[in-house]
Amino acid sequence: MRRKTKLIHGGISEDPATGAVSFPIYQVSTYKQEGVGGHKGFEYSRTGNPTRNALEELIKDLEGGEAGFAFGSGMAAMTAVMMLFNSGDHVILTDDVYGGSFRVMTKVLNRLGIDSTFVDTTELENIKNEIRPNTKAIHLETPTNPLLKITDIQAVAKLAKEQNLLTIVDNTFSTPYWQNPIELGADIVLHSATKYLGGHSDVVAGLAVVNSKELAEDLHFIQNSTGGILGPQDSWLLIRGMRTLGIRLEEMETNTAAIVAFLQGHSAVKKVFYPGLETHPNHELAKQQTRGFGGMVSFDVGSAENADRLLSKVKYFTLAESLGAVESLISVPARMTHASIPAERRAELGITDGLVRISVGLEDIEDLLEDLTQALE
Numbered sequence: 001m002r003r004k005t006k007l008i009h010g011g012i013s014e015d016p017a018t019g020a021v022s023f024p025i026y027q028v029s030t031y032k033q034e035g036v037g038g039h040k041g042f043e044y045s046r047t048g049n050p051t052r053n054a055l056e057e058l059i060k061d062l063e064g065g066e067a068g069f070a071f072g073s074g075m076a077a078m079t080a081v082m083m084l085f086n087s088g089d090h091v092i093l094t095d096d097v098y099g100g101s102f103r104v105m106t107k108v109l110n111r112l113g114i115d116s117t118f119v120d121t122t123e124l125e126n127i128k129n130e131i132r133p134n135t136k137a138i139h140l141e142t143p144t145n146p147l148l149k150i151t152d153i154q155a156v157a158k159l160a161k162e163q164n165l166l167t168i169v170d171n172t173f174s175t176p177y178w179q180n181p182i183e184l185g186a187d188i189v190l191h192s193a194t195k196y197l198g199g200h201s202d203v204v205a206g207l208a209v210v211n212s213k214e215l216a217e218d219l220h221f222i223q224n225s226t227g228g229i230l231g232p233q234d235s236w237l238l239i240r241g242m243r244t245l246g247i248r249l250e251e252m253e254t255n256t257a258a259i260v261a262f263l264q265g266h267s268a269v270k271k272v273f274y275p276g277l278e279t280h281p282n283h284e285l286a287k288q289q290t291r292g293f294g295g296m297v298s299f300d301v302g303s304a305e306n307a308d309r310l311l312s313k314v315k316y317f318t319l320a321e322s323l324g325a326v327e328s329l330i331s332v333p334a335r336m337t338h339a340s341i342p343a344e345r346r347a348e349l350g351i352t353d354g355l356v357r358i359s360v361g362l363e364d365i366e367d368l369l370e371d372l373t374q375a376l377e
């Protein structure tokens with residue numbers, strides 16, 4: 001099955017009981033047992049629900065893993081994965097991870113004894129230098145948010161295997177349509193499915209895919225024990241969104257290329273961050289590792305005041321957190337998505353006050369370019 005076909009026919013694409021081609025929403029908490037333990041595969045919806053199961057099978061197929069798991073948000077998925085570790089364990093993460101990922105590691109999981117170190121994972125040496133006897137995993141975000149740095153998944157996974165560590169990849173920005181971390185050697189893939197997978201700004205959800213039976217058993221145990229599951233309505237919405245992922249991403253790629261070219265040539269723009277640019281330091285790696293550069297672009301307009309002026313003038317770029325939806329969104333990471341990262345750390349990472357991030361949507365490109373033209377005047 002090719003990729004767009006898999007989005008439509010992968011997982012459990014129809015209801016075996018009725019033939020319904022849209023998998024039904026099983027709005028149910030419990031299931032009749034013929035005798036004690038005599039059920040048809042479902043006993044209680046925290047443990048398993050048919051609609052959630054259809055979604056979990058779909059993401060498993062798309063990522064090429066052993067099992068998929070759906071959670072109430074991307075952060076719930078990440079937290080559940082971190083629960084695979086014990087007090088005293090240590091995890092190495094990409095330095096400019098999503099602010100919420102930084103926050104959960106440094107303000108919540110640290111209190112439970114899970115220690116973390118953040119490094120620029122684009123240099124393998126930086127990771128090697130941080131591996132300790134108690135290190136258990138390397139958690140990558142690639143491309144990163146908002147600076148769109150690219151880490152070599154295959155090289156990191158090889159190092160991790162040699163050192164008996166797990167490789168976890170947050171694949172939110174690329175999605176399985178553009179990038180397949182498990183094929184590159186990763187053990188666990190994470191998604192904020194709220195973004196491209198859902199694609200319509202109408203659902204908050206998280207997904208995890210693991211590559212072994214052992215990890216599948218462990219993560220199911222955690223999902224069932226801690227209970228951060230996705231409900232059947234939201235599972236259905238996600239399945240529906242994911243059916244059109246391919247066609248949405250292809251169109252966004254075209255729109256994004258035009259916007260990047262426009263921003264590159266604009267005098268009010270100091271710097272453009274996009275892995276599709278030949279001048280991007282990881283461009284060659286991005287070409288090998290992904291099939292598309294994605295719909296996220298960051299650019300520096302020099303100051304918070306310039307950024308505010310731009311935000312107040314755009315018409316078709318909605319000022320909002322989040323990304324990956326049909327409508328174009330605009331944000332200032334330093335004061336929005338990454339506000340939970342301390343100011344001095346943001347400065348170290350290069351997340352300046354004038355950095356603007358856009359998530360390119362599916363509007364007509366002429367409208368988007370005209371809008372940016374008038375807003376940057």
Ligand SMILES: Cc1ncc(COP(=O)(O)O)c(C=O)c1O
Nearest residue numbers: 073074075098145172192194205
């Ligand atoms: C790369 C990345 N990972 C994880 C998350 C967290 O996902 P959620 O907001 O669905 O909890 C986000 C949210 O913006 C994100 O951008």
